[in-house]
Amino acid sequence: MLKSVFFWIGFSIPLTTTGNLGMSHARTPLIAGNWKMYKKIGEGVDLVRQLTPQVAGVSKAEIVVCPTFTALQAVGQAVQGTNIALGAQNCYLKAEGAFTGEISPQMLLDAGCTWTIIGHSERRQIFHENDKLLNQKLRFALESGLKVMFCIGETLEERENGNMDDILERQVHEGLSGLNEADFGRLAIAYEPVWAIGTGVTATPEQAEDAHAFVRGLIGEHFHQAIAEALRIQYGGSVKPDNAAELIAKQNVDGFLVGGASLKADSFAAIVKAGAGQ
Ligand code: PGA
Secondary structure (H helix, E strand, C coil), rough: HHHCCCCCCCCCCCHHHHHHCCCCCCCCCCCEEECCCCCCCHHHHHHHHHHHHHHHHCCCCCCEEEECHHHHHHHHHHHHCCCCCEEECCCCCCCCCCCCCCCHHHHHHCCCCCCEEEEHHHHHHHCCCCCCHHHHHHHHHHHHHCCCEECCCCCCHHHHHCCCCHHHHHHHHCCCCCCCHHHHHEEEEEECCCCCCCCCCCCCHHHHHHHHHHHHHHHHHHHHHHHHHEEEEEEECCCCCHHHHHHHHCCCCEEEEECCCCCHHHHHHHHHHHHHCC
16 A cells, blocks of 8 residues: 555665675664754864864764754864764755745755754654655755755654554655655665653663664565665664664664764764774
């Protein structure tokens, strides 16, 4: 039933492009710091100046920082020539126009971003962004040339009521509707159980692995197995230096989206190194 809703094309990814399919860490870990509404320009620049030397030797992970809009350009300049990429936390679905208070992918690219987050649970819950809107935003951001970390995840109530699978299926089904093969090359999914965000409660490695495997299965079912195997699924929700290694050890955990612990260079650097296995 769901399959018919998806845009289906004849995928032809040879197995050699995805390497050791099914093997742990065939996918380069993607480790991103979501600064949320923290850090003024100078504070953000200070943070990356401290971070840069600490992660300079990391070659086995992709590193992204996502400051507030006002700090993007300055932080982007500060990370130029390093192994840290710049991302935004949100963007709108038009290039320009009368959309007071919004920002476009084109403006983010202009400010030096290569990535953006879309669909964070705070956007879904506080700003009432629904699956349809998020799908439009995702498609436009990808079409515009940004790479996207697309967030999904269930609330505590949804988990306790046994609705987790349905919620994740809906978020994947409606959120990723219409994506094509090329889009998936610039997409990562961030599984962020809402009950673990900013609460200090982390999903156990087993809970994360179960949810990630389920999401990967959904992608395989609705799109293509090779796409599912190549797709990076980050975990987010109270990731800290002392739980990063056990989370990344799980086969389907391909990186992190880090909030609170990304606001300090030492803790984010420790998470990056654990995530990279370095
Ligand atoms: P947290 O936030 O690490 O502070 O729990 C994660 C996120 O919201 O992306």
